[in-house]
Amino acid sequence: MTDVIIIGSGPAGISAALTLQANNKNFIWFGKKELSAKIRKAEKIHNYPGLSDVSGEDFCNMLRQQLSAAGLSPIEKTVTGVYAMDDSFSVLCNDEMFESRIVIVATGVETLKTVEGEADFIGRGVSYCATCDGLLYRGKDIAILCTAKDLEHEIDYLASLARTVHLFPLYPAPKQFAGNVILHKGMPERLLGSLRLEKLKAGGQEIPVDGMFFLKNSVSPSVLIGGIQMDGAHVHVDRSQATSLSGCFACGDCTGRPYQYAKAVGEGNVAAHSAIAFLAKH
Amino acid sequence: MTDVIIIGSGPAGISAALTLQANNKNFIWFGKKELSAKIRKAEKIHNYPGLSDVSGEDFCNMLRQQLSAAGLSPIEKTVTGVYAMDDSFSVLCNDEMFESRIVIVATGVETLKTVEGEADFIGRGVSYCATCDGLLYRGKDIAILCTAKDLEHEIDYLASLARTVHLFPLYPAPKQFAGNVILHKGMPERLLGSLRLEKLKAGGQEIPVDGMFFLKNSVSPSVLIGGIQMDGAHVHVDRSQATSLSGCFACGDCTGRPYQYAKAVGEGNVAAHSAIAFLAKH
Numbered sequence: 434m435t436d437v438i439i440i441g442s443g444p445a446g447i448s449a450a451l452t453l454q455a456n457n458k459n460f461i462w463f464g465k466k467e468l469s470a471k472i473r474k475a476e477k478i479h480n481y482p483g484l485s486d487v488s489g490e491d492f493c494n495m496l497r498q499q500l501s502a503a504g505l506s507p508i509e510k511t512v513t514g515v516y517a518m519d520d521s522f523s524v525l526c527n528d529e530m531f532e533s534r535i536v537i538v539a540t541g542v543e544t545l546k547t548v549e550g551e552a553d554f555i556g557r558g559v560s561y562c563a564t565c566d567g568l569l570y571r572g573k574d575i576a577i578l579c580t581a582k583d584l585e586h587e588i589d590y591l592a593s594l595a596r597t598v599h600l601f602p603l604y605p606a607p608k609q610f611a612g613n614v615i616l617h618k619g620m621p622e623r624l625l626g627s628l629r630l631e632k633l634k635a636g637g638q639e640i641p642v643d644g645m646f647f648l649k650n651s652v653s654p655s656v657l658i659g660g661i662q663m664d665g666a667h668v669h670v671d672r673s674q675a676t677s678l679s680g681c682f683a684c685g686d687c688t689g690r691p692y693q694y695a696k697a698v699g700e701g702n703v704a705a706h707s708a709i710a711f712l713a714k715h
Numbered sequence: 716m717t718d719v720i721i722i723g724s725g726p727a728g729i730s731a732a733l734t735l736q737a738n739n740k741n742f743i744w745f746g747k748k749e750l751s752a753k754i755r756k757a758e759k760i761h762n763y764p765g766l767s768d769v770s771g772e773d774f775c776n777m778l779r780q781q782l783s784a785a786g787l788s789p790i791e792k793t794v795t796g797v798y799a800m801d802d803s804f805s806v807l808c809n810d811e812m813f814e815s816r817i818v819i820v821a822t823g824v825e826t827l828k829t830v831e832g833e834a835d836f837i838g839r840g841v842s843y844c845a846t847c848d849g850l851l852y853r854g855k856d857i858a859i860l861c862t863a864k865d866l867e868h869e870i871d872y873l874a875s876l877a878r879t880v881h882l883f884p885l886y887p888a889p890k891q892f893a894g895n896v897i898l899h900k901g902m903p904e905r906l907l908g909s910l911r912l913e914k915l916k917a918g919g920q921e922i923p924v925d926g927m928f929f930l931k932n933s934v935s936p937s938v939l940i941g942g943i944q945m946d947g948a949h950v951h952v953d954r955s956q957a958t959s960l961s962g963c964f965a966c967g968d969c970t971g972r973p974y975q976y977a978k979a980v981g982e983g984n985v986a987a988h989s990a991i992a993f994l995a996k997h
């Protein structure tokens with residue numbers, strides 16, 4: 434069993450990984466090789482101590498060089514679930530399972546508002562994982578809300594299974610999809626149904642659907658990690674970055690404002706030190 | 716009245732200053748132009764995200780360049796006391812008084828152990844400020860514990876007033892002092908007296924003294940700030956870096972372990988944002 438699994442490759446996850454590495458801990462790190470799309474998009478960073486008025490692109494390149502020099506690279510897998518066991522965690526990446534004694538959650542925040550009714554139908558029509566649940570909708574009618582161009586391959590996959598796909602792309606210039614994909618503008622207004630999702634309201638009309646996929650680069654920890662205590666949209670943590678689940682630490686934007694690089698790297702560092710102390714104690 | 720006074724020019728104070736500046740807040744910043752002696756001494760920094768295996772000297776130079784580009788430079792004054800008023804703070808630098816609505820404490824930690832009895836005689840023979848209390852000991856016998864070479868001018872000043880000075884220098888190669896300065900090795904073991912300090916135990920002998928000065932680059936916040944709640948040697952803060960005194964925030968090593976640059980810059984950033992929110996609210 435691995436000591437630590439880190440989920441997320443933004444500044445908080447990077448800071449945690451560098452600190453665990455510097456302390457010779459064994460860990461698995463899930464994230465994106467390109468690190469964080471959000472950093473890359475930052476125009477200028479003015480208040481990160483040590484780097485003067487650096488662009489997001491430059492900051493990202495510096496981080497990649499530093500990781501590469503440290504022999505670190507995140508594994509490109511999407512974590513689809515984290516389950517607290519007696520004294521360990523099972524971390525699911527679609528159909529692969531990993532085990533660790535500690536989990537560090539650094540998943541960021543999706544600033545996207547949820548759709549009215551979204552939370553009511555999780556597991557009853559609402560899904561965040563095409564690979565996990567796609568097969569359930571073979572030959573059926575579904576809707577997809579997608580927040581990023583790099584997730585379009587998941588739309589292709591779902592379109593290859595479903596009869597009709599109502600697509601709500603929230604990024605510029607979506608590509609050409611298969612003929613059964615109907616493009617909609619903006620966000621759906623509301624999800625409706627009784628026991629299961631039955632239809633959605635969008636652009637003034639009601640569209641009957643059997644399921645709806647929300648394809649985002651970062652899923653709320655409340656969805657990802659069963660039983661974790663939240664403060665509104667954020668993971669509840671104490672000063673040691675400990676969450677309500679023993680052995681699970683969280684850091685970066687997912688723990689709350691300010692959404693700042695300095696705050697994220699600081700919390701990643703503290704989470705790693707708390708993980709090391711936890712391992713020493715248990 | 717100034718909005719904010721920042722005390723300290725290590726990574727936490729620098730981070731707070733950069734963030735207040737980026738948000739166009741007016742503030743006074745007390746610290747050292749050379750920033751932090753501790754950073755400068757660091758051999759290699761491995762886990763500060765964005766800077767790969769940088770030396771302390773290089774990190775310090777990068778910070779100075781960044782501050783200079785931002786038009787920022789700490790004012791070289793030693794803060795000798797912080798007093799909470801009704802809805803403001805009075806900050807004393809020897810005989811000069813400054814006022815602000817908010818104070819951000821980023822004074823670091825002095826890892827030096829206290830001497831047994833030190834806390835018992837504060838204000839009754841024990842002093843942390845040569846300029847404040849030196850004149851009280853004209854023609855008298857004193858002891859001085861000094862932790863850094865850059866404070867030797869304070870020893871000179873005290874030696875010009877006192878009859879005899881028992882000096883405990885805790886740094887290598889102290890300079891030649893005036894003839895009334897007697898050098899001792901190591902730390903004094905204990906301070907003794909009844910109402911006031913009367914003598915100290917050191918190297919197995921008892922030395923009669925009227926007062927003892929502790930000359931350090933960073934004084935414990937418990938001594939500096941009347942009424943502030945401590946957790947042992949550290950300032951008690953919540954997740955927003957708020958201390959027990961309304962309008963007073965603390966960040967960096969003074970709030971506790973891990974003593975890490977990333978943690979310090981993160982907390983400095985959060986303290987600055989909390990200060991901005993506090994100003995907006997009050």
